[in-house]
Amino acid sequence: MADLFMKHRCGYCQDDILGIRIRCNVCVDYELCLQCFSLGCEIGPHKNSHGYKLIDPGTFSIFPDQKRDDENGWISREDYQLLDAIEQFGYGNWEDVAKHVETRGSEESKEHYCERFVTGTIGKLTWQGLPNGQLASGESRLSAVDHTCPDNAPLSPSITSRLPPLAIEPEETLELGYMPQRDDFEREHDNDAEAIVSHLAINHDDEDIDLALKLAQVDMYTRRLRERARRKRVARDFQLVSLFFNAAKKEKEKPTTAAKKREFQKEKEIQEKFRSFSQFHTAPEHEQFLRNLTKERALRLRIRELIKYRRNGLTRHEECTEYERLRYFRERKKEARLDRQRRKSGSSGPGPNVQNPGTLHKSDNVREEVLHSSFRDAKVISFGSNNSNVLSVSSSQARPVPVPSANARLSQSEWQEAVANFLAKSDDLTLCPGSELLSPVEKQICQSLRLRPLYYTSLKANLILVSKICLIDTLLRLTPVNSNTEWN
Known part of the structure; x- marks a missing residue:
């Protein structure tokens, strides 16, 4: 019935079809008006040889005693509108019923309804079992009794829109x-x-x-x-x-550990960042999209961690575990050493050579990473008593390495850059790892060329390997082909 009130447009001339229309049985949702169909119009995949069927948009009459060509006759579309209007506005509100039907007046609507549906064929077949036309409740069958219910009536328009x-x-x-x-x-x-x-x-x-x-x-x-x-x-x-309320309840159940809190906060940031894409996804698709982004982020972090292990020369998972264990113990020892130093100076108050404990704790990881990578074989002894900005190492000829004071706040990149600049300007090779493997002559060469001991050792090993390969190649070319010489 809903198809009766839809607007249909000709697929060729694009005009509204008000009467009978032609629907193609081959093409999907393709309809023509009678004029275009009579001319055999073809457009796109549609051919005039396709099968078709005639669609009457409610212009036929429901009652058999009413002729189709009668100008004053009611068509099926008008009857449907009349019944729907009476169901919505009730029996007796003929002004509103006429506005709903649109093509009939109030008196005409009342007359047609009473004639066809109350005292007509439908009324006779409905109340033929009751004596003298009386209802079971004693009311006259012509009296208006409202039996409609907007929520449960089969013709109620509120059902489809609810x-x-x-x-x-x-x-x-x-x-x-x-x-x-x-x-x-x-x-x-x-x-x-x-x-x-x-x-x-x-x-x-x-x-x-x-x-x-x-x-x-x-x-x-x-x-x-x-x-x-x-x-x-x-x-x-x-x-x-x-x-939304379920998600709010889940957010109230916040994690307790610090790691879970950080992970929860990062997931929430991802959700807020990609909230605008939810209008293009269904709910399961958007949840899968966020899970994929979270997994991608975890994989990127894991790749960075593995790259850090590889730069430190670790190639096996067992070595990584041992590396993390030793790194943890090294940090604990360093914290214990700093605690002992603070306790020793605590009786007389913090002196000028003791830095702020909070600052030391915050910059502990940064300093440890720089010292571990640049001074692998250097051993930290203590902070100097005469200068609070000098870090001593286990060498009598070592120059002091500048350390930021308690009030200074340097980032990790600034701290690494300061140490690198100091090493580049320094003339003492004892601070560099691998210097104990060099002879005095080799140290003098590195001193004059400003070359790191590790770089010199690596270059020396490569030169020796290349010289051996060249020597073997020369001997093989000088040896006759029929010679029985065996080389070890």
Whole structure:
């Protein structure tokens, strides 16, 4: 029945089809008007040789004693509108019924309804078992009795437009501002949409351009209402309100450990960052999308961790575990050493050579990483008593390495750059790892070339290997082919 009130347009001339239309049996959703069909029009994949069927849009008569060509006769479309209007407005409101039918007046609608549906064939077949035309309750069969119910009637238009109910608690209803009886919210989406038509009025002196402008405003308002209904329909279909409150309940159950808190905060940042993409996904698709992003981030962190292990010369997982264990013990020893130093100086108060414990603890990992990579074989003894900005090492000829004071706040990159600049300007090789493997002559060569001992050792090993390969190649070329010489 809903197909009776849909607007149909010809697929060739694009004009509205008001009467009988031709529907192609081969092409999908392709219809033609009678004029285009009679001319054999073809467009796109449609051919005039395709099968077809005739569609009558409610222009036939329901009652057999009424002729089709009768101008005053009621067609099926009008009968359907009449029954729907009486169900909505009730028996007796003939003015509203006539407005709903649109093509008939109030007296004509009343006369047709009483003639065809009350005292006519339908009424006779309905009440033929009752004596003297009386109902079981004693009322006359001509009296108006309203048996309609908008929520349960089969022809009620509210059935098709009713949205599924919200599955939320009363407290959540108050928090959301939802009114269950009205099925409405205190503040809707685009709540100011009505302001665009609130001041409109049709005046007798309006020109065509004024009417066109007002119609455009009404069209804008209609579009905004459709968008509001679309959003409400999507929220109901996917139960987004229930999901929102469930997510809020989960957020209240915050993790307890620091690692889980950091992970929870990072996942929440990802959700906020990609919130705008949720309108293009369904709920399961968006959840899978966020899980993939979280997994990608975890893999990137794992790759960085493995690259750090590889730079430290670790190639097996057992070695990585041992490396982390030794690194943990090294940090604990360093913390214990700093605690002992603070306890020794605690009786007389913090002296000028003792730094702020909080600053030492914060920069502990940064200093450990720089010292471990640049001074692998150097051993930290203590902070100097004469200068609080000098770090001593286990060498009598070592130059002091500058250490930031307690009030200085350097980032990791600035700290590494300062140490690298110091090593580049330093002339003493005892601070560099691998210097104990060099002879005095080799140390002098590195001193003059400003070459690191590790770089010199690596270059020396490569030169020796290349010289051996060249020597073997020369001997093989000088040896005759038929020689029985064996080389070890």
